[in-house]
Amino acid sequence: MAELVLCTLNAKFLHASLGLRYLFANLGKLEGRAALREFDVNQPALEVVEALLAEAPTLIGFGVYVWNVDETLAVVRLLRAVAPAVVIVLGGPEVSHETEGQPLVALADHVIRGEADLAFAALCRQRLASEVPAKVLDAPLPDVGALALPWDAYSDEDLANRLLYVEASRGCPYRCEFCLSSLDEEVRPLPPERFFAAMERLLARGARSFKFIDRTFNLDVKQSLRILEFFHARLSPGLFLHFELVPDRLPAPLREVIRRFPEGALQFEVGVQTLNPEVEQRISRRQDHAKLEDNLRFLREQTHVHLHVDLIVGLPGEDRASFARGFDALVKLRPHEIQVGLLKRLKGTPLARREVTHGLVFSPLPPFEVLRTAVLSFDEVNALRRFARTWDTFGNSGHFASTLRRVLDAAPSAFGVVWQLSGWLRQQGVAGTGVALTRRFRLLFTFLTEQLGWDRAEAARSLFEDYQRAGKTDRPSWLASLPDAALAEAVRVDFAARQARHRGA
Numbered sequence: 001m002a003e004l005v006l007c008t009l010n011a012k013f014l015h016a017s018l019g020l021r022y023l024f025a026n027l028g029k030l031e032g033r034a035a036l037r038e039f040d041v042n043q044p045a046l047e048v049v050e051a052l053l054a055e056a057p058t059l060i061g062f063g064v065y066v067w068n069v070d071e072t073l074a075v076v077r078l079l080r081a082v083a084p085a086v087v088i089v090l091g092g093p094e095v096s097h098e099t100e101g102q103p104l105v106a107l108a109d110h111v112i113r114g115e116a117d118l119a120f121a122a123l124c125r126q127r128l129a130s131e132v133p134a135k136v137l138d139a140p141l142p143d144v145g146a147l148a149l150p151w152d153a154y155s156d157e158d159l160a161n162r163l164l165y166v167e168a169s170r171g172c173p174y175r176c177e178f179c180l181s182s183l184d185e186e187v188r189p190l191p192p193e194r195f196f197a198a199m200e201r202l203l204a205r206g207a208r209s210f211k212f213i214d215r216t217f218n219l220d221v222k223q224s225l226r227i228l229e230f231f232h233a234r235l236s237p238g239l240f241l242h243f244e245l246v247p248d249r250l251p252a253p254l255r256e257v258i259r260r261f262p263e264g265a266l267q268f269e270v271g272v273q274t275l276n277p278e279v280e281q282r283i284s285r286r287q288d289h290a291k292l293e294d295n296l297r298f299l300r301e302q303t304h305v306h307l308h309v310d311l312i313v314g315l316p317g318e319d320r321a322s323f324a325r326g327f328d329a330l331v332k333l334r335p336h337e338i339q340v341g342l343l344k345r346l347k348g349t350p351l352a353r354r355e356v357t358h359g360l361v362f363s364p365l366p367p368f369e370v371l372r373t374a375v376l377s378f379d380e381v382n383a384l385r386r387f388a389r390t391w392d393t394f395g396n397s398g399h400f401a402s403t404l405r406r407v408l409d410a411a412p413s414a415f416g417v418v419w420q421l422s423g424w425l426r427q428q429g430v431a432g433t434g435v436a437l438t439r440r441f442r443l444l445f446t447f448l449t450e451q452l453g454w455d456r457a458e459a460a461r462s463l464f465e466d467y468q469r470a471g472k473t474d475r476p477s478w479l480a481s482l483p484d485a486a487l488a489e490a491v492r493v494d495f496a497a498r499q500a501r502h503r504g505a
Contacts, residue, residue, distance in 0.1 A: 002035035002055045004124055008063035008092075009041045009048070009071045016158050018165035018213065019063050019092065021150035023120045030124055036153065041067065045074040053083055059127055061120060064092040064104065066346065066367045073104045080107055087127055091116040093180055097348025099136055114139040115170075117147050144170055144188045151198045159207045166202075168195055168227060172215035175284040176273070177350040178315070178343060181215045182284070189223060196230060208238040217243040221251055228257045235265065242267045247309075248291035255298060263304040270296065270309045270335075274318055275326035282316040282358070283351065296333045307335040313384045314343035314370035316351075316358035320380055324415035331414035337396045340388035342369040342381070383422070386431075387415075390422035399437060399470050400444060403462040407452070417452075424451055441467055442478035 004027070006020045017038055024036050035055055039048045052060060052075075060079070064072050076088055088108045096113040099105050110133070112119050119139035126133050154164060169189040172181035202210075210231075218224045231241055247270045258266065274280060275289060299305050309330055313323060330338050345352050345362035355362065359374025369385075372378045394400055395418065411417040424447055435443075445463055448454040460479050467476055 002033060003058040003128070004030060004034040005052060005055050005057040005060045006034065006036045006063075007038070007048075007052060007060055008065075009039045009043070009068040009075070011041060011067045013040050014161075014163050015040075016154065016162040016164060017063060018150060018167070021153040022117045022147065023061065023091075024153050025148040025150045026117050027121045027124065030121060030128075034124075041071045045071065045078055048075050049078045049082065052079070053086075057086055059087040059089060059124060061089040061091065064090050064094040066094055066344065069094045069104060069366050073107075076104060076107050089120070089123060091120065094347065098352075109135065111136050112139050113137065115142055117142045141185075145191050149190070149194060149198050151202055154202070154207070156205065159202070159205055163209050163211050164202065164207055165211050165213055166199070167213050168192075168217075168223065169214050169220070173219065174216070174286070175350075177283045177285075177354070178273075178312070178346070180346050180349055182350055183348060187216065187219060189220070192223070192226070199230065203234055208236070209240045211242040212244065215244060216246050218245050218249050218254060221249075221254060225253055225257060228254075228261075232257065232260060235262070239265055240267070241265060242269065244269045244271065246287075247272055247295060248288040250291075250295040250298065255302075258299070258303050258305060261304060264306075266304070267306040267308060268299065270307065272309050272326075272330065273312045274315050274322075275329055276318055276322045279315050279318045279322065293329075293333060296330075296335060300334050306337075308337040308339060309335045310339045310341065312341055312343050313388065314360070314373055314376060314381060316360065316373065317375060318373075319375040320384065323384070324413060324419075327415045328413055331408055336398075338391065339396070340384075340391055342385060342388070344368050344370070383419075386426060387419055387422045390425060391418050393435065393440065394418075394421065394444065399440070400463075400466050401469070402465050403444065403448070403459075406462060407448070420451065421447055437470065438472075438476065438478075441476060445478045 006023055008017045008020055010017060020036055020038070024031065024034060027034055037052060037055070039051070062072050062076070079086055079088065087110070089110045089112065090105065090108045091112040095102065095105055095111050099111055099113065105111055110123060112123065113136065116139045119137060123133060123137065151164070151166065158164065167190070169187050171184035171187040172179075173184075173187055175182045199210075217227075231239065243266070245268050272287075272292065273285065274283075277289075280287065296307065296309070299307050311323070311326060311330065312318075327338065327340070343351075343360075345355065345360075345368040351358070351360075361371045361373075362368050363371055370381060372381055376384070395404060407417055408414045421444075425443065428443065430443065441463055445459055448459040448463075449456050464476070464479070
């Protein structure tokens with residue numbers, strides 16, 4: 001039972017809310033009267049409401065984001081119907097801007113806009129003292145050096161089963177207009193000694209998976225080096241670190257320590273977004289392309305980092321040909337993943353205030369993705385959406401690494417061949433990503449042989465290599481149509497040699 005309940009609906013169970021834990025850690029004397037309850041967006045609203053009301057709360061605070069706003073609205077509507085006396089408090093990026101007119105806000109008692117680490121506790125104290133402050137409260141920017149740090153609020157179950165979000169700093173010095181971080185006034189580092197002491201405690205408790213949410217991890221090279229050296233000195237099996245990097249800033253000292261990490265320990269998310277200088281200018285983004293390419297090539301060729309880069313569909317002035325050139329350039333650099341995402345209208349961003357100027361039309365439904373632009377029609381945006389889905393299914397999945405590399409290396413344009421595959425899949429009635437792996441192999445075999453003109457035995461040999469790498473040991477049905485002799489030649493495997501290699505390993 002808890003008078004105060006902190007709640008959010010995460011996108012997946014794997015995620016653990018850092019924001020809620022900051023609020024919980026900074027409740028002070030109220031912490032003993034509070035509980036933290038997390039759900040995911042796929043859980044029925046009635047189930048969430050039942051669990052929340054089992055705490056007999058006086059006040060419930062919800063963290064609201066672009067991915068959970070509709071699901072949170074459903075929960076709050078039910079709470080208003082069955083427990084109207086419970087005080088509802090909202091916070092988070094989705095309700096910190098354009099507050100007026102939001103149905104969710106209309107149902108709430110209070111909304112805290114901005115970083116609510118301390119403001120939420122102050123509101124709770126007022127409500128428990130029977131004081132009723134204003135409905136919409138603007139939180140003063142907290143001094144991060146004065147905050148209680150949140151990581152002790154991760155449970156042992158969190159450490160064993162979930163991805164832990166951590167940060168060494170807040171803020172971003174850049175002004176990319178599509179991003180809420182463009183509103184930050186400065187980068188605010190956490191006190192290093194307190195930060196490292198908290199990381200030491202997490203490691204001692206068995207934490208092995210850390211996702212840093214710092215927007216510009218490699219901005220302060222001295223601090224970046226210290227963090228990497230800290231974790232490298234404590235390497236153990238299963239340690240995994242995720243960082244977001246500025247793509248054109250990787251000086252020699254950082255390169256040297258990155259080289260020392262083993263395979264599986266580091267993942268870098270590099271937000272390239274676009275490689276068109278005119279588009280970059282429109283969105284107030286600056287990046288040195290020559291340094292960017294050199295850094296990505298270094299990471300791919302000289303380190304064990306798992307390299308994930310981002311591209312955005314629908315940026316102002318980026319037509320299909322421009323996007324294709326950027327995609328092709330990144331494919332040549334061979335990152336492990338290229339995440340193609342559609343531009344989203346995030347409330348409060350400069351881009352959201354200038355959507356008419358840029359000819360942007362966004363969906364009114366979460367996650368508020370772009371529908372058309374001045375240079376991309378609605379049909380083209382949808383086709384690029386299917387392209388992204390196709391690339392994610394066949395490219396980013398890693399299941400077709402050998403075959404896809406041969407396809408892309410032989411194609412005049414990597415974008416062009418994936419675009420062709422995407423269109424062909426639509427003709428076959430394949431629309432989503434929920435396609436069984438064996439069917440994906442069969443579809444790709446048909447595409448290679450019937451659309452790209454591959455020799456059937458060559459296609460079978462290449463795909464069977466990937467099929468085995470995916471852990472499959474059966475005789476795949478998509479090879480059944482080949483004559484026995486061709487099949488034997490295509491998929492011939494020296495089992496004795498494989499067993500010998502296995503014994504040697």
